Amino acid sequence: MESTLSTKQHLHGNALKRKLFKGLDRLLPMPQVVLKAQNLLTDPNSTFDDLSGIIETDQEITLSILNVANSAYYSVKQEVYSVRQACLLLGLSIIGEIIMATGTSTLFSKALEAYNLKPKDLWQHSLTTALGSRKIADAISPDLANEAFLAGLFHDVGKLILDEQIFSRNDAFKVILGNSPDTHSKTEKQILGFDHSEVASVLCKKWKFPKAVTKAIRQHHHSHPNPDDELACILYAADNLTHINTNGNGNGDILDQLDEGVVEFLALDEEALSSIMSGVNESVRQITNEIFRTT
Numbered sequence: 001m002e003s004t005l006s007t008k009q010h011l012h013g014n015a016l017k018r019k020l021f022k023g024l025d026r027l028l029p030m031p032q033v034v035l036k037a038q039n040l041l042t043d044p045n046s047t048f049d050d051l052s053g054i055i056e057t058d059q060e061i062t063l064s065i066l067n068v069a070n071s072a073y074y075s076v077k078q079e080v081y082s083v084r085q086a087c088l089l090l091g092l093s094i095i096g097e098i099i100m101a102t103g104t105s106t107l108f109s110k111a112l113e114a115y116n117l118k119p120k121d122l123w124q125h126s127l128t129t130a131l132g133s134r135k136i137a138d139a140i141s142p143d144l145a146n147e148a149f150l151a152g153l154f155h156d157v158g159k160l161i162l163d164e165q166i167f168s169r170n171d172a173f174k175v176i177l178g179n180s181p182d183t184h185s186k187t188e189k190q191i192l193g194f195d196h197s198e199v200a201s202v203l204c205k206k207w208k209f210p211k212a213v214t215k216a217i218r219q220h221h222h223s224h225p226n227p228d229d230e231l232a233c234i235l236y237a238a239d240n241l242t243h244i245n246t247n248g249n250g251n252g253d254i255l256d257q258l259d260e261g262v263v264e265f266l267a268l269d270e271e272a273l274s275s276i277m278s279g280v281n282e283s284v285r286q287i288t289n290e291i292f293r294t295t
Contacts, residue, residue: 010169013193020161024203028160033058034103035207037096038150042210048087055083055099064102065095067290093146097134098287100153101127105291108157114166114173115159115184120292122160124284125242126153131280132238139276140266141230144212151216151235154204158196159184161203165192185221197221233262241277 011019020027036054040046056062062083069080069090080086087095108123115122130152137148166173169191176187188195201218216231220239226232237258244257254270255263268276 010165016165016192017194017198020165020199021202024161024199024206028107028157028203030207031058031103031107033061034100037099037103039208042146046092048084048092051092051095052082052084052087055095058103061099061102064291065098068098068102068287071286071290093149096146097130097149100130100150101287102291104153108160110160112159112163114163114170117159120288122156124288125246126156127287128242128245128280128284129153129155129235129238131283132241132277133234135276135280136234136238136266136268136273139268139272141234144231144234147210147213147216147231148234148238150209151213151220151231152238154200154209154213155217155220155235155239156196156200157203158199158201161199162188162192162196183221195221230265233265237262237266237273241273245277245281 010016033054037051040051040054055065065083065086066080068074069076069086074090074094076089078089080089090098104126105123108126109120110122111117111119112122130149133148133152134145137145166188172191173187176190177184185195185197197218197220201214204214204217212231216229216235219226219229219232220235222232222236240258241254244254254273266273
């Protein structure tokens with residue numbers, strides 16, 4: 001194992017972090033319309049006109065918003081023909097979801113060879129976690145719903161940065177994963193000295209995301225999240241439920257697969273969590289169909 005994990009020809013730990021973190025904006029630039037919309041959505045003084053004015057500068061996002069707004073998923077009773085009308089009918093938070101989902105669909109849809117993720121896999125996992133986070137927040141702490149969605153959507157963005165680094169050490173990555181039940185996060189730490197959640201947190205700080213969001217993202221792979229940190233617990237639960245659902249492990253007791261402290265904090269039973277994820281899966285399917293219908 002020692003020889004497999006040798007890093008003589010690779011930067012590691014703090015040296016690698018310094019190199020990566022210095023160029024994060026260049027390595028992964030976020031679409032400006034998404035950043036501007038995110039800033040407006042967190043500004044209590046923003047208006048529908050402010051938001052629609054920004055959205056309409058991006059034809060692809062405009063088309064996706066109109067498609068999604070007119071889909072059966074949102075059950076609008078009249079045809080939506082403008083972004084401003086969509087804002088009025090659906091509300092800022094829902095429009096924010098659509099902007100974020102559309103704006104990241106291309107960015108997050110590349111194949112990640114080191115993680116064995118096909119095109120769209122990361123985006124669909126991220127969207128499922130985002131919608132799951134929002135639904136859990138709606139049930140236990142509605143004031144956190146917007147931040148929960150944001151944290152869920154961007155919690156794994158660090159994998160986009162680390163994929164090349166991991167791929168260049170792919171033999172070591174496979175050896176560790178093949179000989180232990182460790183998660184990607186623990187394996188990344190063994191090989192690189194840090195994991196994708198730390199990279200994602202730093203990147204989201206550069207994008208000026210709320211501090212609570214960057215903190216939750218940083219902690220989403222902690223095996224025992226602090227029950228006092230609501231957003232971190234919500235994100236941890238949604239991410240794990242998404243993995244359980246995707247990997248086909250949802251036939252057993254879901255609660256047994258989550259941290260006991262988080263389960264106690266959430267105060268949601270198995271039926272409630274199963275219902276949330278069932279609804280989320282259908283939402284992701286419909287939103288995916290509408291967004292990729294325009295690309």
